[in-house]
Amino acid sequence: QMDGVMGLQGWQWLYIIEGIPAIALGLLTPILMTDRPRDAKWLEADERNWLTATMDAELAAKSQSGKHNFMAGLKDKRTLVYSALYFGLVCGIYGLGLWMPTIVAALGKFSTAEVGFIVFIPYAVAAVFVYFWSKRADRTGKRAWHASVSMVLAGVGLVAAGYLLPVNPFLAMVGLTLSAMGIYGAIAPFLSMPSAALTGAAAASGLALVNSLGNLGGFISPYAVGLLKDATGSNQSGLLFLSLCLCITAVATYLYARRRPEGDASLDPAVAAAAAVDPAKVS
Incomplete structure (x- = not known):
């Protein structure tokens, strides 16, 4: 218009x-x-004091584990591992955008405005899921578990969407919605792990590297899907590849991070230090 x-x-x-x-x-x-x-005027005075004391305690606990300068974040082995894992997650994210137009077209002939509302559905459901799933990950501290379960859900949703499309486009949309829930539900608990593992300037450089290397998956995965489609003549092969990326990344994430402090907050000495500051405010 x-x-x-x-x-x-x-x-x-x-x-x-x-x-x-x-x-x-x-x-x-x-x-x-x-x-x-301490400069946040939108917090109450006791909230500012508690948060400052908690962050100081966490920093003191983490400072005993090594260097935290800018270059340390780039060289840290954990940064490289999480970069590789995020690469697998981003590869799978491409599947959502790849399959969405195909499923919407199969649902029927719609105006541009109607297509916009249909495409909105998976993202709206995913937004609600992300809120509650992220809160649960924070409350339990099981970041690795929540990220891995989300990636498996996304992979299952992609396969379901691909193979249900010839049977029933509406069921395929349900599968795609599950995929959106899983993909976006995985991002917050996943990225919170390198954030928890690193501190100071090392956290800034490490997170930048994780995002930079990981997002290369969005460049490489379209080529892989295109090659598979040319070789098999089917979109399903590409979806299976993307789903496999998500499931392998889910297993690798869980195996690597489940017994690490950033993957399970109960193992983090910084959490214990924060609890010593005010046990009532640390779940």
Whole structure:
């Protein structure tokens, strides 16, 4: 409906409208957010004091384990492992975008607005799931378990969507919704693990490396899916590959992190130090 307005085409308006919120938030972030809890005016005084004391205790506990400068984060073995694991997760994420247009087209002929509402469904359900799943991961401290279960759910959902499409497009949409729940439900507990493993400047550089190397999966996986489709003549082979990426990553994540402090908060000495500050506020 915006096509032709101010001499711009519809796709150009799409980019502009999507970019405006990011620009607005970028301008507001330095004003609304603070670098330190003690400067956060939107927290009560006792909350600021508790959070400052807790972070100091966690930093003191982690500082005993080694260097935490910028280069240490890039060289840390854990950073490289989580980069490889995130690569597998991102490869699987591509499957959601790959299969969505095919399933929506199979549901029937819809207007552009109707297609937008249909595509919204998996993401809306996933958003609700992510909220409660992330809270559960925080409450239990079982980050590795929650991330792994989510990835398995995503892999199963992708396979279900692919193989149910010829049978019933609506069931295929259910499978795709499960996949969206799993994919987005895995991201928060997964990325919280390298965040918990590293501290100081090492955390900043380490997380940047995990995201940079991991997101290469979004570049490589389309080529792999294309090669498989050309070789087999079927989209299902590509979905099986992406599902396999997710399931292998889920198993590897669980085996690597389940007995590590960042994968299970109950094993983290920093958690014990925070509990000593105020046991009532540490779950």
